[in-house]
Amino acid sequence: MDGLVGPTHHYAGLSPGNLASTNNAFATANPQAAALQGIEKMLLLHKLGLKQAVLPPHQRPNLDLLYQLGFKGSPGEQVSKAFAADTNILSASFSASSMWTANAATVSASHDTKDKKVHFTAANLISNIHRHQEADFSAHLLQTIFSDNTFFTHHQPLPRTDSLGDEGAANHNRFCKDYSQQGVCLFVYGKHALPANNPYPRPNKYPARQTLEASKAIARTHGLSPNHTLYAQQTPEAIDQGVFHNDVISVANENVFLVHEDAFIGQEDVYDQIRRAVEFDIHILEIKRNKVSIKDAVNSYLFNSQLITLPNTKTKQMALIAPYECYEHKAIRHLLTEMTEDNSNPLAEVNYLDLKQSMQNGGGPACLRLRVPVTEDALKAMHQGVLINDKLLTDLDEWVKKHYRTELTVKDLADPLLINESFNALDELTNLLNIVNIYPFQR
Secondary structure (H helix, E strand, O other): OEEEEOOOOOOOOOOOOOHHHHHHHOOOOOOHHHHHHHHHHHHHHHHOOOEEEOOOOOOOOOOHHHHHHHOOOOHEEEEEHHHOOOOOHHHHHHHHHOOHHHHHHEEEEEOOOOOOEEEEOOOOOOHHHHOOHHHHHHHHHHHOOOOOOOOOOEEOOOOHHHHHOOOOOHEEEEOOOOOOOOOOEEEEEOOOOOOOOOOOOOOOOOOOEHHHHHHHHHHHHHOHHHHHHHEEEHHHHHHOOOOOOHOOOOOEEOEEEEEEEEOOHHHHHHHHHHHOOEEEOOEEEEOOOOOOOHHHHHHHHHHEEEEEEEOOOOOOOOOEEEEHHHHOOOHHHHHHHHHHHHOOEEEEEEEEOOHHHHHHHOOHHHHHHHHOOHHHHHHHHOOOHHEOOOOHHHHHHHHHHHHHHEEEOOOHHHHHHHHHHHHHHHHHHHHHHHOOOOOOOOO
């Protein structure tokens, strides 16, 4: 599932630890270009033969959030008052960060769960004001699209407390011989939250957003087998260098794990646990720090590439969908070329994409997608209006060009016309996707 970039995409630098976000704060954004770049990525994967669906943006501005914070009146008055009081709060209410659907939820495959259903837990995202507001609507949206309880089970977001900070699938990897078989889940966390003042390592400069306690709670509620569930802690040093989620430093797909040498505490032990838990040969493609530093990994978002299995290939070949920044980095481009030419691993090709609008806000190809493993029957049971096909891609392209601005700054958020523009766009989108009346302004 790909997140569609919303019409209020802008740069405000609201995420400490996300270096791209903070470094590009207050720059001029291009919402139209951002959305079209995302659609271009969907088109590429569609041409490669992958099953895809689209997740619509959240309603922005979030008028309920502004009301909770004391800004009352008409929508225009709410926005005007918030702009006068604190532009950061106004920016949070307009945040389009729901486009990064890797944070929307943790999803467990039916082959892994005790009741043999697909399980969803929307992430509580409590680390940031602009992200915590996504949890309830993400849960509602997923429940609407995956509504058939014969195949799907939904759980409430975890309690909204720092001890149970949950950032979704960005910290969840799944290994399997084939997507039609049971897999092994690797949950990655940044800190032990309990007890308070515990002696376990944690970063000093930037927050550790995912807790071990949250990861274990999700594994329990989803009914995952303890024998097929592993936990690994990110190195605090990586987090303090801008690795705010695991998907900034590793990516897994079936029997391939592309990972940086400095990703985890006790990394060799993590590898041993994975090898013992899986019942198939696994390719651990470790990138050494003398080849790619953590700084270069963060700047290029190499590990935030999508790693996908190419359909209709007899030898289970894989492709990497990488941001163009990886191509521009000579050492990384050379490294990826070497990997695709090495027949000892399944990686066969690299596709480079221009996702600059997303990258400048701290999200690469993998941030924009949420993997939902489903059987053919479950696929038929989900809402069909969001499934990608040629016509929908064309319709979305035309819809974006009709409704989205080509320039947007934080100051522009005070324009009351932007509210109507955004709501009119979303109203039309729900008709395109046949998923009407999902937004608060439509009720």
